[in-house]
Amino acid sequence: MVAYGLFHFWMSKSSYKYFHHTLLILKDINYLNLWEPVLMANNDLKLLEGWFSPFVWRVKIALNIKSLDYEKIEETLRPKSDLLLQSNPVYKKIPVLIHGGKPICESAIIVEYIEETWTSGPSILSSDPYDRANARFWVAYIDDKLFPSMRSALATDEEAKKPLFEQIEEVLLKMEEVLLNKPFFGGDQIGLIDIVLGSLLLWLEVLENINERKLLFEEKTPALVKWAERFLADPAVVVVMPETDKLIEYAKAFRP
Ligand SMILES: N[C@@H](CCC(=O)N[C@@H](CS)C(=O)NCC(=O)O)C(=O)O
Numbered sequence: 001m002v003a004y005g006l007f008h009f010w011m012s013k014s015s016y017k018y019f020h021h022t023l024l025i026l027k028d029i030n031y032l033n034l035w036e037p038v039l040m041a042n043n044d045l046k047l048l049e050g051w052f053s054p055f056v057w058r059v060k061i062a063l064n065i066k067s068l069d070y071e072k073i074e075e076t077l078r079p080k081s082d083l084l085l086q087s088n089p090v091y092k093k094i095p096v097l098i099h100g101g102k103p104i105c106e107s108a109i110i111v112e113y114i115e116e117t118w119t120s121g122p123s124i125l126s127s128d129p130y131d132r133a134n135a136r137f138w139v140a141y142i143d144d145k146l147f148p149s150m151r152s153a154l155a156t157d158e159e160a161k162k163p164l165f166e167q168i169e170e171v172l173l174k175m176e177e178v179l180l181n182k183p184f185f186g187g188d189q190i191g192l193i194d195i196v197l198g199s200l201l202l203w204l205e206v207l208e209n210i211n212e213r214k215l216l217f218e219e220k221t222p223a224l225v226k227w228a229e230r231f232l233a234d235p236a237v238v239v240v241m242p243e244t245d246k247l248i249e250y251a252k253a254f255r256p
């Protein structure tokens with residue numbers, strides 16, 4: 001199985017999709033659950049999650065980076081559980097992280113909470129206030145400009161899709177500039193911007209697949225393509241991401 005996965009990867013075009021596929025095979029047989037023996041237990045952490053949610057993936061990646069163990073509570077959203085309605089009465093959305101009985105809502109805020117609460121382990125945010133402000137600026141930009149366009153493009157007709165695709169490509173070009181020649185937006189390791197943008201990569205692939213149109217590609221954003229491969233291959237990330245085919249199936253429900 002492993003040999004097949006690696007063979008499949010090396011013999012195919014070098015795209016992050018195939019690389020990711022190989023890593024998923026490795027993940028299935030537990031090769032990459034490297035941190036499991038050293039997970040920090042007894043943190044009294046519960047995560048209201050959904051397998052399909054890029055916002056949930058953000059939190060799971062941050063918890064993995066910090067090697068934190070947590071109880072997973074899968075939320076189907078139809079109907080919303082009492083626990084979700086009580087924990088996030090304002091937005092009624094996942095993810096919600098419940099720490100010691102206290103709920104924290106909104107994915108980027110949860111990631112920052114994790115960073116501030118568990119200061120040991122790799123840092124997700126720089127210690128420099130200017131760098132932190134900068135990271136928060138791009139996080140707000142991504143959530144403001146990229147996700148809404150992607151979400152709408154999944155659920156609208158051909159004509160309405162055009163400006164949405166333009167907006168998506170504009171954001172990707174901008175993020176290529178922001179990345180420069182660094183391995184990650186956070187420098188040598190995954191940081192807040194990586195988590196926020198990287199969590200949207202699989203849904204971007206779903207969008208590309210459904211529309212038979214590339215949005216993230218080498219000719220336009222070469223550094224970002226390499227970054228995407230690097231991000232999806234990271235051990236803290238690879239165990240979080242579901243199979244793209246499963247997401248494509250799920251996304252059919254959004255079609256107009
Ligand atoms: N801004 C929120 C977005 C969370 C979000 O949209 N979650 C979706 C699942 S992907 C949800 O719970 N939707 C339920 C609803 O809208 O009723 C965050 O960053 O956490």
